[in-house]
Amino acid sequence: MAESFSFDVVSNFDQQELVNVIDQIRREIVQRYDLKDSGSTLEIDKESIVVITNSEMTLQAIEQLLLQRAVKRNLSLKIFDFQSSVIISGNRIKQQINLRKGLSQELAKRLSKELRDEIRKITVTIQGDSLRVTGKNKDDLQQAMNLLKSQDIEVPLQFENYR
Numbered sequence: 001m002a003e004s005f006s007f008d009v010v011s012n013f014d015q016q017e018l019v020n021v022i023d024q025i026r027r028e029i030v031q032r033y034d035l036k037d038s039g040s041t042l043e044i045d046k047e048s049i050v051v052i053t054n055s056e057m058t059l060q061a062i063e064q065l066l067l068q069r070a071v072k073r074n075l076s077l078k079i080f081d082f083q084s085s086v087i088i089s090g091n092r093i094k095q096q097i098n099l100r101k102g103l104s105q106e107l108a109k110r111l112s113k114e115l116r117d118e119i120r121k122i123t124v125t126i127q128g129d130s131l132r133v134t135g136k137n138k139d140d141l142q143q144a145m146n147l148l149k150s151q152d153i154e155v156p157l158q159f160e161n162y163r
Contacts, residue, residue, distance in 0.1 A: 005138050007162045009111070009131040009148060011103050011155040013079045018099075019044065021069040028065060035061060049097040052088070059085060059093055066097075076156035100155050102129030107155065114151075115144050
């Protein structure tokens, strides 16, 4: 029997599923009557999505499409950090949507402190953009998971590397 058990708390998402969502939205922009002549474009990279379109109403429609498609593909809506829209040359509107990935140092420290204060029998270490929770009892680890799940945290959390 193992001497101690552990798991990692990470904030991540499936990049390929997000690419699939963007492809679906691009296809729908070409086909949908209200979006067809808007000249809207979506660009994606590792850290953000950029939407360029011709009106605020079209931008809102594309945002709704993004949220709906993400839910259907089992992506958490917490990964999207919508920035304010900016008017660029002509009558075009640009919006950047940053993608949240990994735990920030402040959030990791806060979660670590809350876990240690609530459950004395576990140890929590910060490993870059993840947390390692270790304890001698599996019940304590399950209690830690339930505590994290019950909190309203601005990033989606996943639990990995159960040992």
